[in-house]
Amino acid sequence: MHRFWFFAAAALLLGSTAPGRAESPVGASSCSGCHALNPALSTPIPRLVGRSAAELGAAMQAFKSGQRPSTVMGRIAKGFTDPEIEAIAQWYAAPK
């Protein structure tokens, strides 16, 4: 019976932890090519982790509309729908 409990708990744990990056919203995994996830790295490119979903979403919307000037982000933001932007913002804002 103990063994049975153990497997049940293991199944739950695997179910809750295994997806990780696999469940990131569409497009989100590409961002870390430029936006460093490692807090130790010194870089002039703004970080996404550690910001609120509201700030990230507003920045993407401003890039998308052209309201906020950018080098490359305007060209990238235009490739995402509003729900996609919201999902990416929520995902980067969530604790990892």
Next chain:
Amino acid sequence: MADLSVSRRQFLAATGAAAAGVYAPALAQAAPRVVVIGGGFGGATAARAIKQSSPRVSVSLVERERTFTACPFSNLVIGGLRALSAQQFGYDKVSGAGVDVIFAAATGVNRETRRVELEGGASLPYDRLIVAPGIDIRWDGLTGYNEAAATKLPHAWKAGEQTLLLRRQLEALEDGGVVVMSVPANPFRCPPGPYERASLIARYLKTQKPKSKILILDAKDTFSKQRLFQEAWKELYPDHLEWVALSKGGRVTAVDAETKTFTTEFGEHKAAVGNVIPPQRAGRAAELAGAVDQTGWCAIDPVTFESKLSPLVHVVGDATIAGGMPKSAFSANAQAKVCAGAVVELLEGRTPKPPKLINTCYSLVAPDYGISVAGVYEPVNGVLTDVPGAGGVSPAPAQRSERSQEALYAEAWFNTITAEIFG
């Protein structure tokens, strides 16, 4: 076990799910096994991403070289602006992340027994195989160009000793000598790469060998970021760089390594230093895995990056036919993360959802003058397709401050992506 914060309701849900088979792969079998062949931007990314996403998956990375030498930014080495050591990375952190890094050449893939065969006779079993072999030079692709010729006329299209050879030849060049570069037809690794390289060679000539110039003989009439490059060349290197398009006789049909002669349909060009960027194909490991089609490249499913020819084999990076996505390090890294996610989903018995991917390629026309091309891609009718309205090249005209900002971002990108993979 009473301390476990598992409610009876959750327990019943879990056992119910197990009975229905949802968790059966996790419980009934040994850890799934993924083998990755190729430890560059694509392969090393994929190996780490799988391990991070699903630590219970056993991930082996097969790579011949103990030191990886990155191609992006290697044109700065050729231009005398960077040490090759700044391009080099080891695999300690990849191992530290739980990936079993095996320094060996893959000699075969047995798709029936699902094993990767290694030199020396060992073999590695896999449930899913990811091949990220980059490019191979097509040594039969240009008359007169073979491995021996490459010691006289370097390609420097795989970074390392070839990069240093071209650099040494430029340093030894007498002022007044002509540098000739040949550029192949599409597709090839790093579409804007030849023009970045020509720019940085022109800069070197302008500052160190002002009577010399570089001649680009091109098998194409158009190229990546063309307008931006040409405007920058007019401004920065009007006397030191000349581009000859296909329609103006640019296509090189043969080379002679001994005399450093480039033959085109319109005539011959003698070089003091010659750089042949030769035709290319998918790297050999893709061939071993049965994933290469008659084009020399690998057709893939755009959701999973599984080969269209070879089941259970996934391909990422330069070796793929990736629709609108160029053969770039950024693309390889982005594809590898999507592929890794899909492989984990498939191993767990789920169906991967259609992805979106980003590419951004920076080119340096001068150390403080950067330009970029970007794109966002999604599967449409089985092909990775540009999302309409997104992407494109840096705006023109622009302030020089915007160009210097992009040069800064180019280096930041290199540091970030190499830290994600090797750091």
